[in-house]
Amino acid sequence: MDLFSGGGGMSYGFHAHSSFKMQGAADVEVGKPSTGHGAIGCNATYEANIGITPLAVDLAAIGADELAERIAPPSEVDVLLACPPCTGFSRAVSKNWAQDDPRNSLVARVADHVATMRPKILMMENVPQLLSGNFRHHYHALKISLEDMGYTVRASSHTLSKFGLPQQRDRALVIATAPGLPALTIEDLWHGYGLRKESVTVRRAISHLxxxxxxxxxxxxxxxxxxxxxxxxxxxxxxxxxxxxxxxxxxxxxxxxxxxxxxxxxxxxxxxxxxxxxxxxxxxxxxxxxxxxxxxxxxxxxxxxxxxxxxxxTVREMAILQGFPERYRFVGQSRKNLYRQIGDAVPPLISFQLAHVASWILSGELPELKSAILPGTSLRAADLVAEESQLLLL
Structure with a gap:
């Protein structure tokens, strides 16, 4: 299940993994707070690539029980993906140094959906300021609620080029696991491996277009x-x-x-x-x-x-640099909104790796890292370098 599903960046990694099936998604499609619901049109892009029409609801207004009734039986949700808007936490927005955006409260509200669905795993992506900024109390409230329900919570910030994204993108990843399951993260998946420098360049990603x-x-x-x-x-x-x-x-x-x-x-x-x-x-x-x-x-x-x-x-070039497969379709009349769908997204190149982490948590079987490279993206198996080999290269 994907809450705040956008154009499908977080979902697509799980959709592309053979062990998972998307059961449902929800997004109110807000371009800007001033544009109103449905403006950005991301649900059409989601449907075009994943085959599910997200429920167009405001997750600030709908209760967790009602959402579960409308979207999918809670018993069918093993992994809950929930990536609330990051704008209110981002240091790129000057007012965020002093003014708490009302949308930030959506982070703590994710706990209500966890309490209703009881997924085995919760995954969340946001800007690093979610964990370290002036309004980190929203994350702390979520963490306390999850731990009260018995979940183990691991959260840390990462530069995503370390995992093969051809972009300087720092993001916080939160993974919560139900009692009895190992608390694994993307760093565990990459243990012992690095990347060739040329694999995360703009040249590699888009020069062939x-x-x-x-x-x-x-x-x-x-x-x-x-x-x-x-x-x-x-x-x-x-x-x-x-x-x-x-x-x-x-x-x-x-x-x-x-x-x-x-x-x-x-x-x-x-x-x-x-x-x-x-x-x-x-x-x-x-x-x-x-x-x-x-x-x-x-x-x-x-x-x-x-x-x-x-x-x-172009929209295509930005999408590739954001880790989307080259054949991903962005749908909508407004080109500006297509760019917004991309900028708002969790990179599928990364979410496919997170799907492998989730599979590892649930099955106990360590996946090969090369199997976690999303087909159609700029990253290749030959780009992976074992730590021993990396030291020799240096």
Whole structure:
């Protein structure tokens, strides 16, 4: 069962694992609090890839008993996936230093669903500030409730490129196991193994895709399309150097200085050339991508421009960098919302590994790590390096 299921990133890893079957999902499809329910349209994407239509309900308003009655018999749920919104915890949102977002309370409410469904395993993903930020009391309330029910809770933060994601993405993973089951985590799955450096680069992930112009669409992939750019916006990106260039590079010549916008000149006058350096920046070919956030649909929101082509990275490119299989379909009329579905998602490359952890917990059989590589993603079995071999390489 998947609560806060979004476009299916967390579910897909379990859907792709032969030992699991998705019984149900629920998501209210909010794009922003101001846009209202159903706006982001992620349930259609979920259905297109997993074959289940999520229940479109507000998990802040529906009780756990009612949800269980409407979605699936609690006795059929071995693994509960619950990834409440991370926006209210993220350090990227300045007001989160002092203001507790009402959505944060959804974390502790997950305990109600656990009490009703009594899954053998609960898995949750969120930003690291869930465990260490100013509003970590929401997580602590959940942990206390779970432990009172007899669950063992393990929670820690990880840089997901360590597990093969071609992106600089730090996330907290929470795994709670019922009495009598081992408390295993993704770190246990990777014990004794590392990765080749080139396996988590932008070059590995997206360099094979066909070139497309800004706003255009590849003929064989409706998701290989990006936000349209024209006029000065297109000229600005074209003036930024390939492979990691940034807006500060526009200061090189009078011909390119003219493309600086007022906020850039303000940073220049303040002597803060490194401030917001990722804005209008290009990705580096031979590094992991920057963190792909929900507002990744415009080059002005971060280092989201293609390393060479004069455009925003496409929906398909962002999805691959977020660990989705290359054939995953994103559905909806609004391209901006497709980008949001990706930025909000748990990377399936990671959730497939979590499915292997869950299978290990339930069966007692240690899976081979190479079997936990999700087909169709940028990670390959040959990228795995045993610790002994890794030391020799170093």
């Amino acid at each position: 066909p070139a497309v112009a800004a706003g255009a669409q590849a003929p064989n992939d409706s998701n290989h399309t990006s936000s349209a750019l024209a006029g000065e916006s297109l000229a600005r990106i074209a003036a930024i150097p390939h492979d990691g260039g940034s807006w500060s590079d526009l200061l090189r010549t009078p011909e390119t200085e003219k493309y600086l916008i007022p906020s850039m000149w303000k940073a220049v006058k303040a002597g803060r050339l490194n401030a917001y350096s990722d804005v209008y920046g290009r990705m580096y070919w031979d590094r992991p991508a920057p963190t792909i956030k929900r507002e990744c649909s415009h080059v002005g929101n971060g280092r989201y421009a293609h390393p060479e082509q004069d455009r925003q990275c």
